[in-house]
Amino acid sequence: MNIEKTSKSLLKEFWPQMSKWTTRELIWLGFWGIIFLVGLYALYVQIVEGHVVTGMRDHVIWGVYIVNFIFFIGIGYTGAIVGGLLHLFDAEWRKPLMRIAALMTVISVIIGPLYILLCIGRLDRLYYLFIYPRLQSPIIWDVVAVMTFLVGGILFLYLLAIRDFAILSRSEETMPAWRRKIYLFMSAGFINTRMQRHDLKLALNVLSLLLIPTVIIVSSVLSWIFGMTLRPGWHSTIFGPYFVLAAVYTGTGVLVLLMYAFRKLHNLGAYIQERHFVYVGYMLIAMAAGYGYFTFSEYLTDWYTSEKWNAELIHKLMDLNQYGWMFYFANFAGILLPILLIGIPKFRSINTITFSAALLVIAMWFKRYLIIVPTLETPLLPMQDIRPEYVNYSATWVEWALTGAGIAMFMILFKVASKYIPIVPIWETSEMIEKEKQTKAATNGQPQPSLS
Amino acid sequence: MDNSNSKRRNFIRTGLALGLASVAGATKLLGEPDEKKPAHNHTVKLLSPDGEIVEVDTADLKVETHEHAGTMARTITGREGIEGRKFVMVIDLGKCRNARKCIVACNKMHHIPEEKEWLQVKLMKDNENAAPYWFPKTCFHCDNPPCVKVCPVDATFKRSDGLVLIDNERCIGCKFCMAGCPYSTRVFNWGEPEITEPATCPPYSPESSTPSKHSTVEKCDFCPDMVRQGKLPDCVTACPNGVFYFGDENEDTVTNGSETVRFSQLIKDKAGYRFMEELGTKPRVYYLPPSNRMFPVERGFKNLTDDQKARFKDVQ
Numbered sequence: 001m002n003i004e005k006t007s008k009s010l011l012k013e014f015w016p017q018m019s020k021w022t023t024r025e026l027i028w029l030g031f032w033g034i035i036f037l038v039g040l041y042a043l044y045v046q047i048v049e050g051h052v053v054t055g056m057r058d059h060v061i062w063g064v065y066i067v068n069f070i071f072f073i074g075i076g077y078t079g080a081i082v083g084g085l086l087h088l089f090d091a092e093w094r095k096p097l098m099r100i101a102a103l104m105t106v107i108s109v110i111i112g113p114l115y116i117l118l119c120i121g122r123l124d125r126l127y128y129l130f131i132y133p134r135l136q137s138p139i140i141w142d143v144v145a146v147m148t149f150l151v152g153g154i155l156f157l158y159l160l161a162i163r164d165f166a167i168l169s170r171s172e173e174t175m176p177a178w179r180r181k182i183y184l185f186m187s188a189g190f191i192n193t194r195m196q197r198h199d200l201k202l203a204l205n206v207l208s209l210l211l212i213p214t215v216i217i218v219s220s221v222l223s224w225i226f227g228m229t230l231r232p233g234w235h236s237t238i239f240g241p242y243f244v245l246a247a248v249y250t251g252t253g254v255l256v257l258l259m260y261a262f263r264k265l266h267n268l269g270a271y272i273q274e275r276h277f278v279y280v281g282y283m284l285i286a287m288a289a290g291y292g293y294f295t296f297s298e299y300l301t302d303w304y305t306s307e308k309w310n311a312e313l314i315h316k317l318m319d320l321n322q323y324g325w326m327f328y329f330a331n332f333a334g335i336l337l338p339i340l341l342i343g344i345p346k347f348r349s350i351n352t353i354t355f356s357a358a359l360l361v362i363a364m365w366f367k368r369y370l371i372i373v374p375t376l377e378t379p380l381l382p383m384q385d386i387r388p389e390y391v392n393y394s395a396t397w398v399e400w401a402l403t404g405a406g407i408a409m410f411m412i413l414f415k416v417a418s419k420y421i422p423i424v425p426i427w428e429t430s431e432m433i434e435k436e437k438q439t440k441a442a443t444n445g446q447p448q449p450s451l452s
Numbered sequence: 453m454d455n456s457n458s459k460r461r462n463f464i465r466t467g468l469a470l471g472l473a474s475v476a477g478a479t480k481l482l483g484e485p486d487e488k489k490p491a492h493n494h495t496v497k498l499l500s501p502d503g504e505i506v507e508v509d510t511a512d513l514k515v516e517t518h519e520h521a522g523t524m525a526r527t528i529t530g531r532e533g534i535e536g537r538k539f540v541m542v543i544d545l546g547k548c549r550n551a552r553k554c555i556v557a558c559n560k561m562h563h564i565p566e567e568k569e570w571l572q573v574k575l576m577k578d579n580e581n582a583a584p585y586w587f588p589k590t591c592f593h594c595d596n597p598p599c600v601k602v603c604p605v606d607a608t609f610k611r612s613d614g615l616v617l618i619d620n621e622r623c624i625g626c627k628f629c630m631a632g633c634p635y636s637t638r639v640f641n642w643g644e645p646e647i648t649e650p651a652t653c654p655p656y657s658p659e660s661s662t663p664s665k666h667s668t669v670e671k672c673d674f675c676p677d678m679v680r681q682g683k684l685p686d687c688v689t690a691c692p693n694g695v696f697y698f699g700d701e702n703e704d705t706v707t708n709g710s711e712t713v714r715f716s717q718l719i720k721d722k723a724g725y726r727f728m729e730e731l732g733t734k735p736r737v738y739y740l741p742p743s744n745r746m747f748p749v750e751r752g753f754k755n756l757t758d759d760q761k762a763r764f765k766d767v768q
Contacts, residue, residue, distance in 0.1 A: 050642055056642070058638075061640065137603055229631050
């Protein structure tokens with residue numbers, strides 16, 4: 001096997017990227033750092049003055065924080081479910097993407113729950129969740145689920161990276177002694193024996209198998225925070241699967257954006273290839289179709305029966321003077337357009353797939369906004385309130401600043417992570433390259449990437 | 453056994469006595485022409501809940517004072533219900549004219565500012581052809597409370613006496629109960645809460661629900677601290693028209709202060725119903741339909757400020 005040799009040359013190629021910060025990268029880091037600091041200031045203001053600094057009031061009790069929570073945590077679930085599924089199906093082409101997927105999981109699942117903390121008025125009493133928990137509450141389900149998932153996600157990232165840590169600790173590249181020590185420690189004594197390979201593969205298989213139902217549970221539990229209330233547009237049996245699919249759809253979009261960004265910034269064109277975009281693009285089409293179907297079925301049943309509050313809500317969503325534009329953008333640009341752009345071979349390219357992904361990620365953020373805010377603006381009893389901030393929600397600078405801070409955190413953590421772990425997994429990619437070389441030799445030239 | 457029976461009798465008696473007092477108190481506040489106290493006379497004319505004018509000797513009246521069971525509250529955790537009780541309320545929509553005395557009394561009692569309304573009076577119009585009516589809305593203290601179900605830390609709880617209360621020292625302010633309540637009953641202290649007349653504010657207890665605590669949820673509590681003293685909730689005594697009947701389902705008795713009636717009989721005779729029964733929340737508040745109205749709905753606009761009037765522009 002030439003894996004050792006291939007991985008050595010791969011590391012040589014990636015090392016300059018990992019060992020020093022370029023000026024451009026530092027500017028990038030500084031830019032997001034400032035946005036993050038603005039968010040921290042907003043957080044300070046919110047803690048000192050209370051939630052009165054947000055746009056949330058007695059009717060619309062949740063706003064963009066909870067939208068961001070669903071959005072980020074959904075991205076997190078994707079890394080695990082897509083990574084886990086591809087791992088189980090042993091799709092060879094997945095290998096260069098696994099690190100991005102695993103990092104995405106951990107980073108998003110760290111950021112997401114921070115937004116739920118922003119919705120909590122008394123952070124000083126947060127530990128009550130652990131000393132007075134009531135298992136009947138979907139919030140407790142969510143706390144348990146998210147924490148379980150975070151552990152699973154970290155394990156997934158770690159198990160996938162053990163072999164790379166081993167390679168890094170034994171590499172010939174110059175690096176500070178502390179760094180090598182950390183790599184050595186993290187490699188957990190992996191020296192590539194047959195037994196270790198077997199155990200690691202088994203562990204990864206089991207973990208992938210566990211992560212898939214976990215994602216489904218965690219996503220459903222999240223949806224039930226809404227589904228368990230007597231509110232129009234929330235109290236729906238489809239909400240569990242709807243949220244699972246929405247999460248994976250958005251996350252796969254983010255995966256494409258990350259693939260594009262790292263391919264460009266780290267010159268990874270040789271490893272993150274057009275076929276990766278195309279395959280992930282196919283997955284996007286399937287998910288968009290599924291999500292479109294769920295959406296259609298959800299709105300159709302509400303509209304057709306037109307129960308009083310549902311009818312009121314649907315009217316609000318479709319009325320161009322209210323949420324109409326957002327609604328049509330979210331459902332057409334977010335679902336239909338990606339299907340067309342990726343589905344029609346003539347349009348299909350790295351650029352259009354990335355564009356579709358960007359479009360759908362933005363659209364899906366608005367989609368979550370449409371799930372949360374208009375429903376809360378449609379209470380069962382007439383509001384009969386004339387304070388405009390109580391009737392209609394509009395996010396304040398504090399909420400936008402903290403939204404920006406979440407994105408900044410995502411960018412910064414990803415950038416920093418890419419300095420310490422190769423963004424394309426060295427071992428697995430070497431494996432793939434070797435395997436494809438063999439196939440190539442066997443079939444005399446024709447590379448045959450397979451979806452398995 | 454004897455003891456509890458006498459307690460029950462006491463409850464009814466106090467209720468009756470209170471009723472008279474409250475009618476008097478309310479009249480003082482009202483100052484409407486037909487309800488004015490004649491100068492230098494020993495009797496007053498009062499409007500009874502049935503719309504009749506009755507004359508009462510002033511010697512028989514006492515003005516209700518707003519007292520909290522201050523010291524009592526400190527020894528009671530507020531989590532256990534009052535033994536043997538099952539509180540229930542009946543709201544007679546035929547009598548409400550949006551006088552808003554209940555709201556004023558409630559806010560005073562709980563030291564909350566004017567713009568915060570634990571008790572609201574909505575103007576309802578069920579369909580295009582239906583006649584609009586005033587709809588006072590307290591917390592319904594549901595027997596299947598969606599708010600209690602979703603609370604992650606047991607800060608809001610259901611008691612054996614039927615009340616749904618909030619422990620503001622436990623509440624973490626996640627607002628999930630507010631999403632859970634389909635009646636938009638709960639309010640949140642978005643900033644530092646304003647406490648009116650803080651000097652007379654009792655020490656905090658889930659039964660007094662006051663003083664308000666920042667970043668926590670609060671709502672109508674049926675004034676259990678008043679009930680412990682054998683008094684009626686303030687909205688009941690403040691209402692000039694006897695709209696609110698409060699009582700005990702176990703005793704099958706409710707009183708609006710001036711008349712004490714069998715709860716089951718009242719519900720039977722006047723076709724009592726629970727609001728949005730289809731939601732399955734099993735409210736402890738019953739409504740009597742707005743039939744045989746004592747006042748035209750327009751009376752409700754009479755003493756409102758422009759801002760208050762503007763609230764109902766969609767219904768008018």
